Amino acid sequence: MFLTISTTGDKTNPATDMGFLLHKHPDSPFSAPLSYGTAHVLYPEADAERCTAALLLEVDAVALVRRGKGKGRGGAPDTALAQYVNDRPYAASSLLAVALSRVFSSAMRGVCKARPELPGQPLPLRVEVPALPARGGPALVGRLFEPLGWTVTADPVALDTEFPDWGDSRYVRLVLESDTLTLAQALRHLYVLLPVLDDAKHYWVSSDEVDKLLRAGEGWLPGHPEQQLITSRYLARRWSLTRQALERLELVRLAETDDSDVEEMDNAVAADTGDEEKPTPLAVRRREAIVAALAASGATRVLDLGCGQGQLVQELLRHPAYSEIVGVDVSMRALTIASRRLGLDRMGERQASRVKLLQGSLSYTDKRLKGYDAAVLSEVIEHLDLPRLPALEYAVFGAARPRTVVVTTPNVEYNVRWESLPAGHARHGDHRFEWTREEFRAWAAKVAERHGYDVGFVPVGPDDPEVGPPTQMAVFVTGETKDRKEAKAA
Numbered sequence: 235m236f237l238t239i240s241t242t243g244d245k246t247n248p249a250t251d252m253g254f255l256l257h258k259h260p261d262s263p264f265s266a267p268l269s270y271g272t273a274h275v276l277y278p279e280a281d282a283e284r285c286t287a288a289l290l291l292e293v294d295a296v297a298l299v300r301r302g303k304g305k306g307r308g309g310a311p312d313t314a315l316a317q318y319v320n321d322r323p324y325a326a327s328s329l330l331a332v333a334l335s336r337v338f339s340s341a342m343r344g345v346c347k348a349r350p351e352l353p354g355q356p357l358p359l360r361v362e363v364p365a366l367p368a369r370g371g372p373a374l375v376g377r378l379f380e381p382l383g384w385t386v387t388a389d390p391v392a393l394d395t396e397f398p399d400w401g402d403s404r405y406v407r408l409v410l411e412s413d414t415l416t417l418a419q420a421l422r423h424l425y426v427l428l429p430v431l432d433d434a435k436h437y438w439v440s441s442d443e444v445d446k447l448l449r450a451g452e453g454w455l456p457g458h459p460e461q462q463l464i465t466s467r468y469l470a471r472r473w474s475l476t477r478q479a480l481e482r483l484e485l486v487r488l489a490e491t492d493d494s495d496v497e498e499m500d501n502a503v504a505a506d507t508g509d510e511e512k513p514t515p516l517a518v519r520r521r522e523a524i525v526a527a528l529a530a531s532g533a534t535r536v537l538d539l540g541c542g543q544g545q546l547v548q549e550l551l552r553h554p555a556y557s558e559i560v561g562v563d564v565s566m567r568a569l570t571i572a573s574r575r576l577g578l579d580r581m582g583e584r585q586a587s588r589v590k591l592l593q594g595s596l597s598y599t600d601k602r603l604k605g606y607d608a609a610v611l612s613e614v615i616e617h618l619d620l621p622r623l624p625a626l627e628y629a630v631f632g633a634a635r636p637r638t639v640v641v642t643t644p645n646v647e648y649n650v651r652w653e654s655l656p657a658g659h660a661r662h663g664d665h666r667f668e669w670t671r672e673e674f675r676a677w678a679a680k681v682a683e684r685h686g687y688d689v690g691f692v693p694v695g696p697d698d699p700e701v702g703p704p705t706q707m708a709v710f711v712t713g714e715t716k717d718r719k720e721a722k723a724a
């Protein structure tokens with residue numbers, strides 16, 4: 235099993251400086267025993283112009299079997315021979331990734347005491363892995379490495395060059411090139427993505443694998459377009475761990491997105507209302523509409539799901555009708571601001587007993603959210619990737635199941651009326667989609683049907699004759715709620 239890392243340089247920045255970064259001297263070969271074999275580091279070439287470090291991993295197939303780790307590798311699992319005779323000594327896999335992290339641990343962390351200025355500098359890099367099992371084929375290899383700044387060559391390896399008719403094997407020869415990455419970044423990409431491509435973890439996946447993944451993924455995994463596939467495969471498709479990791483990645487991503495322009499657009503005047511007076515900001519109108527819908531529902535215990543910085547929670551607290559108001563958000567930063575806005579730490583006991591802020595992700599069912607009268611999703615659904623929306627739908631309408639659900643979202647048709655919004659742009663950088671009235675109605679009707687709710691629609695903001703209102707609102711009520719109301723009225 236083999237991997238090379240090469241760089242180029244000149245007299246002032248010799249390529250051999252890579253030796254400092256790797257903590258391995260180009261003139262002296264290095265070997266380290268591992269539980270399943272031996273790792274060697276050697277330099278096939280090392281001068282000022284070019285320097286190549288090779289990691290050679292000798293896998294001891296017998297030791298692997300003895301340690302009970304030889305199973306689960308392709309083929310018939312219970313054939314005794316397959317445990318010994320397989321691709322493991324040759325194909326780059328999680329074993330190679332583990333070896334990388336052992337022999338280059340300081341380099342991976344970007345630590346270099348001898349030359350502290352080196353780790354932060356991008357290098358011209360070329361990585362070659364002659365035999366990489368690539369489940370998902372060359373196309374997936376590209377989707378994994380290209381977003382990280384690599385130029386990728388993934389040539390399929392023929393099953394047998396003597397018999398071209400047999401076609402390609404499932405291995406590729408991988409070459410990665412970049413001059414924008416540091417060596418530490420490159421090593422972390424390999425450490426995570428080699429086992430992802432192999433897609434067969436050979437060792438027990440314990441919960442500290444989540445920490446390892448997030449540490450190695452720092453700075454590139456949150457927001458990677460294949461984040462979900464990477465996470466799930468890295469964690470050997472163990473769903474509970476994958477879920478943990480995805481939740482933590484979501485927190486990182488949200489902590490990094492700046493919500494300031496949400497407020498800006500919201501506070502913008504909903505285009506020409508024809509009013510002489512100073513028009514009301516859209517965010518205020520939206521809260522008024524939500525408060526009215528909640529009042530009509532008769533709810534006293536309400537959830538504000540995706541409460542953000544707590545403006546609606548604050549508004550609801552002013553109405554004594556609400557005995558319990560719970561704000562939920564995935565972003566710790568938003569909750570901290572909300573808590574400050576509400577003055578939670580200065581609040582009297584009675585007032586404090588009415589309000590709670592919880593951190594949680596709405597794309598997972600959550601027992602804490604069961605049994606409430608009403609839930610609000612104000613400008614939240616558009617922050618989820620469309621494929622995650624059914625998960626939120628189930629968590630809210632299927633599992634938490636409040637009697638009333640109020641959902642608001644931008645009406646994309648209205649965007650042409652925002653003067654400051656360039657054509658074709660969403661209102662906020664973090665909006666994953668914005669819907670027309672028809673799209674929203676179609677979604678809401680399906681949700682209502684699937685979960686036994688009735689749904690009605692309310693425009694929020696000036697209802698433009700052509701493009702409709704800036705915000706669209708749906709109010710869902712369960713059949714039971716309606717019956718009860720009718721009974722009351724009768």
Ligand code: SAH
Nearest residue numbers: 540541542563564565595596597612613617
């Ligand atoms: N409801 C507020 C905030 C809307 S901004 C308002 O109307 O002003 C969207 C909010 O949804 C953000 O605070 C974001 O952190 C939160 N959010 C996005 N995805 C989420 C998820 N999966 N689970 C919980 N909250 C989420």
